[in-house]
């Protein structure tokens with residue numbers, strides 16, 4: 149077990165639906181510490197770099213279109229095992245598998261518009277924090 153940092157992003161659908169406050173509240177109540185946050189528009193270049201692992205997937209173009217369609221709320225949270233615990237709090241990617249009580253299980257019914265991104269490993273977290281918050285953390 150270790151103190152980690154993870155990258156979370158409320159996607160344009162979550163910003164539009166005004167669930168940023170609820171999402172931040174969940175992570176604060178769990179005991180994690182906010183290290184950085186910003187509301188921002190995303191360039192295609194940044195979206196393509198962020199989702200580079202999916203570049204060959206058939207949904208890649210739609211995914212980049214969606215992430216660049218409106219502001220996102222990017223965050224870095226710190227705490228014990230935060231990378232894996234945040235993924236559990238976010239819920240499964242597929243709506244048919246995301247449990248009630250998770251963020252996606254409470255707010256999303258489609259795989260493409262699923263409210264929030266969270267880093268899936270230590271390597272992803274380090275890569276994504278550098279990509280989105282290079283030198284900006286408190």
Ligand code: DAT
Pocket residue numbers: 202207211240241259260261262264265266268
């Ligand atoms: P996660 O966001 O849970 O890490 P992922 O990395 O497999 O999931 O995919 C990244 C995003 O791409 C996901 O949040 C939504 C979109 N996506 C994944 N699979 C998809 C599919 N079959 N059709 C459309 N969008 C998809």
Ligand code: MG
Pocket residue numbers: 268
């Ligand atoms: Mg992923």
